[in-house]
Each structure stands twice: as structure tokens, then as C-alpha cells.
Amino acid sequence: EPAGDGDGARPRPPISFELFPPRTDAAAIALGRTIDRLAEADPAFISVTFGAGGSSRDRSLTVLRYMLEHTDVEPMAHLTCVGSSHAEANRLVREFLDAGVTSFLALRGDPPVGAGPEAGIGDLESAAELVQLIHRVQEEREPYGQVGIPGIPGATRILERPRPERVAVAAFPTGHPRSRGAGQDVDVLLAKEVAGANLAITQLFWHADDYLGFVERARAGGVTIPILPGIMPVTTPARLARLEQLTGVPAPSELAIALEIEPDADAQFDLGVDFAADLAGEVLAGGAPGLHLYTFNRHEAVLAVLDLLGLRTIPAHAGTERNTRER
């Protein structure tokens, strides 16, 4: 029986998912179906990654628009600022706001591979500056202000600006690859909170203590915003190795070995899902405010994780009420 149903049980912790923009038409169609399935789990938001330098801008927007038009899920746009001028970053934020997206994950992003340490950094040097810019653009936006009240000649009222729902930022429980030490990772996160971030989402980690220890250090360092643990069920040895390359976070040897010696794909799937569900259960028990699940654009593994944790919202069937046991 899922946790959180009736009887004064604790409400389900918020669940969110992360996707990347598809590169082909076929992948785009498959992603639409994935989004529909993920939406049935009633996530707090689904975030869509953004290629540093803007390479995926249009494809990211297409996915976000799909969510706005076909689901009632809150879309969150990752945005990067590395290599952009102030004017370009301004235009980018406006474009996403104009599309109806009001939640962002503000990132610095990485300079192109092969670029020198200072090459292509542009005007904005850190995610904190992008956080400030998002708030500023939001505040300057037209056309909010006084509007007439229909049916009452001469009467007006003030239309409130839609505030950014969430301005999230990245956090690195096991340290950013370029970090000079654990203290710096907390300082950088605090700087982003001071700039206006209201949520942090972590990089992958493989041991609950990495996350829980980081949260403890962040709280001691003055960070107060929620820090959502980012968790990914990894169901093939090749993907686990690739993630280590991409994130710089060493893969857990017990999972790596288990995946390597298991020949059967279904059994590999179960290994990855079990590992992620155990990790998620441990961080939730340790006080995590929710779960952010990296999907790799597939719904099966993340929904299986939620099933194991008893956190899946049962999809509504034709003609029945939508299941609304959240919050």
C-alpha cells in the first residue's frame, strides 16, 4: 500500500524528474510518451537540461512547451550562462518566460571542451549571477501593471507579476570537479542562495552519507534552502562507467561489479533499481525534502524506484477521478 494515503499518514515527499532534449524526431515522439507516464506519478516538476552554449535551446523549449500543453506538470528549464553576454542571457530568460516557463535551474555550465580556462566565459561567471539575472528579468517584465476591470468603467486594478516559481541551483555533495575543497562547495551554494535561489538539486552521489554529510555542512555554513537529492537508477555497466566520466563522481564498486557479472538485462535493471531505491530510502529517512530522479529519458526505472518505495501515485483510469493524495 503506498505511503501517505489517509489515516493521518505523512504526505508523500515531493518527487521530481529530469529529462534531456531529444536529438531526433523518433526520440522526440518516444519522449512524449515518457513524459505522459512520468506525469501520472504527479511530480512537483520535471526539469529539462540545456546544452551549455545554447546548443539545445530550441529542443529544450519544445519539450517544455509539450509539458505546458499536454500535462499539468510544472516545467523547469535548466539554463546555462557560460559564454553568454548579459544581453544574450537576458534574451534567453525572456524567451523562456514568454513560453510560459517560470521555474528555472540556473547553472554556470561548462566551457566547450578544449577551451582554455578563461575562454568563452562571457559576462556571467557564475550560476549566482544567472540567478540574479532571472529575478531581474522577471521584475522588469511587461505587460504587468494596471488593467481595467471589465464592466466597471474607469476602474483599474494592479495585476501582480508572476513570480518565478522556483529558481533552483546545483549542489555538489562530493565536490565540484574544480572545487578547492568541501568548504568551497558550501560557500558557492550559499552565494547562490544569497543571490535568490530557493532550491538546490544535487549532482549524483552513491552513498547516503555523502548527501547527508553535505546537507549538515551546508546548514552549519548558513544554507537554509531545501537541498533535493539527485538520484539515478543505473541499469547497465556501460552507463555507470559513462556517468563516472561525465560527473567525475567515482561509481560505487559494488554496483559496478554486480552489473558487470550479471548477464541478464532484466536482472541488471533490478540491480540498478534496487540500488537507487535503497539510496533514496536512506536519504529520505535522513530528512531529505524529496527526491529528484534522473530519468535518462526513460520512465520504467524511475517509476520502479517509486514503486519499491511505495511513493508512486496510481494513474487515474478513464472516467475516474485523478488521484490527488499529494501534499
Ligand code: FAD
Ligand atoms: P557555479 O555554482 O557557478 O560554480 C562553478 C564553479 O565555480 C565551481 O567550481 C565553484 O567552486 C566555482 N565558484 C563559483 N562561484 C564561486 C565563488 N563565488 N567563489 C569561488 N568559486 C566559485 N550543465 C549543462 O551544461 N546543462 C545542464 O542542463 C546541466 N544541468 C545540471 C543539473 C544538475 C542538478 C547539476 C548538479 C549539474 C548540471 N550541469 C549542467 C553541470 C554544471 O553546469 C557544471 O557542473 C558546471 O561546471 C558548474 O555549474 P554550476 O551551476 O554549479 O556553477
